[in-house]
Amino acid sequence: MWALAMASAAFALTALALVTTSASFDGRTQRDTARGPLLTDNRQQATALWKEAVDSFGTSPHGIVYVEPLKAGTPPPPGLSRWPRPGEVFLSPELARAAKDNNSLDRYGRYAGPIDKQGLRSPSERLAYARPAHAPADPTAASWQYITGFGQLFPMNQEIYPHTKAQTAGVIAVLMAVPALALLVVATRVGSATRDRRSHLVNALGASWAHRAVINVGEAFVPAALGTLVTLVPAAVLLATDVRLPFTGYIVDATDLRHAWPQLIASLAASLVLTLLLVVALHRVQRTKTATRPSTYSSHLPKWRLALCAAGVLAIAFSQYAPKGPDVAVFLAGTVLMWAMLPSAIAMLSVANGKRIAASGYREGNPGRLIAGRWTAAHPGVLVRLSVVFIIGIGLISHLQVWNSRLGDSAAAAEELTQRVGDTLFTVSSSNLAPGTTGELARALPDGTHLLATTAHPEGERPRIELAGSCPDLAALRLPCPATARPVTTRDPRLQELAAPYQGHLTVRAVKGALPTGRANQSLIVAADKPGRQAEVEKAAYAVLPGINVETPGESWVIGAHEKNRLNHWLYLFGGTGLALLLLTGLISAAAEFVRIRGGLAPLSVLTGNTRVFRAIATWYLTVPLLIATAIATFITNWHSLFFVVSLREGKFSWPVLATAAIGFSLAAVTIGLLAAHSARRAAPSWRPEAD
Template sequence: MSGNTRQWARDLWLGVRLAVSGGASGWTRTALTAVGIGLGVVVLLLAASVPQAMSGRGERADARSTFGAEVSAPADDTILVQDVWTEYRGERIAGRELQPEAGQDSTAVPPPGVSDFPAPGEVLVSPALARLLDSPNGELLAERLDYRRVGVIGDEGLLGSQELYYYLGVDDLVADSTGTRVDHFGDPPSLDSEVSPALILLVLVVAVVLLMPVPVFITTAARFGGERRDRRLAALRLVGADVRMTRRIAAGESLVGAAVGVLLGGLLFLAIRAPVAGISVSDTSFFLSDIVPGWPLTVLVLLVVPLLAIGTTLFAMRSVVVEPLGVVRQASGGPRRLLWRLVPALLGIGLLLPLLGDFSGTDSSVVQAIVGVVLLLSGATALLPWLVERCTARLRGGPVAWQLATRRLQLSSGPAVRAISGITVAVAGATALYMLFDGVRAAETTETGADLDRAQVEVVAWTADSALTEPLVEELRSTEGVQRVLPYIDSEAVPRVGGEGAPNEEPAYLRVGDCATLAELARIEDCADGEVYQAPAPDGWEISPSKPGDVLDLGAAPDGPEGERIQWTVPDGVRDVEPRDSPAGRLAYGLLATPGALEGQLPTDGSTRMLLQADVDAPDTLELLRNAVWAAPVEGQVWKLETSRISDELANIQIGMVVGASGVMALIAASMLVTTLEQLRERRRLLSALVALGTPRATLGASVLWQTAVPVVLGLALASGIGVLLGAMLMSLVRLPLGSWLAFLPMAGAGAGVIALVTLGSLPLLWRLMRPDGLRTE
């Protein structure tokens, strides 16, 4: 080992000893630094676990998939399967019906997580579904899934710990009709769905915005107790240490806090894994074994965090002169320079400008966009100290509390700026993210056209056989919370028959319902049973209307011999009416007939749709309707009508954004509280001296609040401006119309709210420190 290496090692070790042997003060500083760094490490480890979590979830989805496993001929190892699903109080409950074709002699392999196929009428459920069925909140669902439970599905057969999933044994599936014949499980889907560049950019910005505040908080925590450390270093200079030695000793002290912070962060990460695994957000959850960071990312976190802490300490000492007789840090130096602080923001703008209107989602454009966003957000952190210094330098006069606050900021605004730098980055990023998300949501949202004043629920039965659907209609009418049910038969592809009985290639469309129902599908006046109406299709659809004399095939005759078909001739006197969107937002064009016009020969091909006026705000109405449809002898579905619908990709991004933002805001609040407490501890003697001189506590308390409020207002103003600029550029990248210019208001409000809560949380320590006995020393 060379002499320089031994000297480095001795100096670092001395710094370590000073950090752990400095008494209560040294341990307090180390503990505060460790807590601040530990909170950031938790977030980094959680972020590093995302690839593993998504990979595990995808592997289990592939293992139970039957995509590509279809076979044509039955065999001893073939199974008929059908995917089914229902919804309960906003939670999607998916399942799969299983029917081994060889019965008890089947050699088929059960799906993952299942040891044996359930017999007809038996069900295997996930642990989360079992808990829901056994809870008082799941009584209505238990009525719907009233099967004999014979076990639970293992973890390897579920996507997540909170997934609501089941396997049901049946014996009534028919191949190529109600069931699909497969011979194994585990063929992953090979379809690659294309994601729009706007969604790709949105995902990138979400990741950057959620992670950007973390290094800011880590560097802030690494500078805790800087003034006390510098005084200790001055004492070392007095006994012979040179400038380089003091810096190495300071690096050793920071290394201790960083190492303890990494250890604490690792322990906190292990402690929160189980609660995180128990959380389900919009049907998305993970197992405990999924929440494991990959080794490369873990090693990167373990190396980068201590190096970042040491680098921050050395960078902070560049403007501090540690001499044997004291520390020179408060001598008035030159003002902060603006030019170099503009460089990150200008570089970020320079990288984003070439992508305006031309972001394709390729690897190169993705890297360029990420770097540009990071640099522009970093510009907010670089500009904030200059802005606070220039603005506070012009403040004069005012009450005593105001003067104490402004004078403190004029002498040293660094600690106050560092305390809010993280929230500044978060607000700037969140403002840009909100603008981009709002633009993407407008592009990815589909207006359904539903009229919630006319109906709130639509029930669809996948048959037009009135013998099967009429009991269901009566059951729905008697359901609690339902005021009105309007059923009609929807035959959307009824073949027309020419003069010799040959089917015509062009389909006809027929809706059959009473006058009250038809009035919801078209603008009909003076309706009477026996009437037939013609609602033309929109221009450009190239759909020819049915004419009187056309013979329509309505499906198989329910009571006739096999092969007999119901045929109906379009009568004379068909009245033209103007079509209108149904309450469900569906345009009903074609023939609209009352039952009397068909002389009792109702269609059997097609579906039956029921428009319901119901109290959907009542917690049980939708579940009672779903139970009625589930128990009916027909397959059907219950839909709560909505005026708009967003894409599944955007919904998943929104879920991730909400979860991530909640975690980052918690990190922001906790880290700022730690930072504020450390600053108050550093100024204990000053506060005690002012109290001893007779300064009222209320005045000191107000001055501390003003010291926080002034940088906060300036930081939020800067963050709002940069956030709006970044948001406008991101929207231009993917050619979204510019808008949401006031997106900074809720973001700035949330940031101010977090700071207010942190300030209130620090008041108890402030009152405790404002006592004359704080001047005692040894």
């Protein structure tokens, strides 16, 4: 009953996740459409100016939308009660929290308040609406766009979660629905021997499938309904308040789910109905035409499963030679086939091994090995249900590690770059930089910082980068002040990093007046005498030129790598839930087997006169086959992970992670055997002969 209740809850939880996903995407689309700017080329019809930019706090990027109303009475963007006044900024709650943590609440102007969640894609979105202190003199030259209002779907402030509703639902289906279904199948068949005998009996008495269905539904309805009702607790929380999902930091908007309450009720009801239908489907009997005697059948594994497993292995091996594009599909298809059928293949191997164990026990007069070997050969389905957790669990853990390494290498390299330089060197870039702007920026920068210009010369046999600045700024960096470009050597790690892409060649020249800007190979840098000045530098730069980009060397790489890495957090959320369901499936399978072993082995204490036989049987029947499954799964995972790395064309395989997973599952195999023996030993004293 409890197993079926847990399985029903897992199935209903998956349905809740799917409905929440659908409702969240629908709400995001509606809010995206409501706040999207209506662009126009007609200056006379325009009601406001609009410009989008991107910035970051730490490794988390956010969007900045600059607005400038042109006509009185124009409605502000959704989420704002009014237009920002000159020099003001509205921040989303998440962005305001990050700004406070980075001492940058006034980076884009005076903080005017939070953006209401009706104007955000999700409550966790980081977005700012800012208005420059001075209206742009030439909006077109400053990359402003004319708008007539808001109300169309516009791809602004794209989050790093690029998947669509269908893709997300597919991930949930694979990582949550499949394990939940496996748990439901196992729970439905727990203690099925008695129910199978009952089904055969009523079948022999002339009952139809409808009669048997009524009996099975009547038995399963209470635990299945209980599991579904338990899921109403997280559903009520999601309906009552915004919930931050673990690992991801994403906040689910309760309003979206409230709008989808009919779908929520329907999905939970459907999960209950499907649970009951599966219970009925898994308790079918074969009605024979020639006899009414209750029939039984022995467990056996069809040979076609072994053939499919071999086909999956071949598909993985030959996917490397397939054309680019189809190679991924071939690899994934082979992976699914191999992992789905590998438990059956290992169970067939255990059946053959069980026959040898039984023969050895018979020759040596060892009742433990004799019984264990015969049970192993007679019940391969038990080994399939138990080993599936070991095999898929080891593979899933190792493949998560490979996927993480694929996204983590670039982040590590980029972070190493930023650690060498720190926050004492900043690149400043904008398509609207002009000599007057650079002069204003130089005056706005705080004391202890120096503005210089760089000009890249990557062509020729001797590429170089030229550094230009005023004599005081060059002297602060311990550089000469030549009138013409002159090669220099420096021990300053910031300048060494700047010249590294050009074989370390750096030239310096002094300029009077405005710094050179405007060409494609020219940019500005700011050097600080001491760390901790980033907030001040960025505030000064944004006050001079809205939309300007200020970052440390390699910062964009670090941000991009970390944002890709955050995709793994969704994998942890869905995959971790699926793995937990898979482990629960294994525990229920093991518990059901303990019950069967306890009833079957208890009489042996009378026949053998001791209880040591229980440990021998449990070891050879459960522990040894599961250790074999772990060893084979470890070998196959190592082989398959190498192909996985080749398929991804990046990442690396970690033997320590695989070894840790193998050791953990090996200990689990030993524990299952010990618990099974202990269960039988405790049941032995209370066993009494029965006429069954």
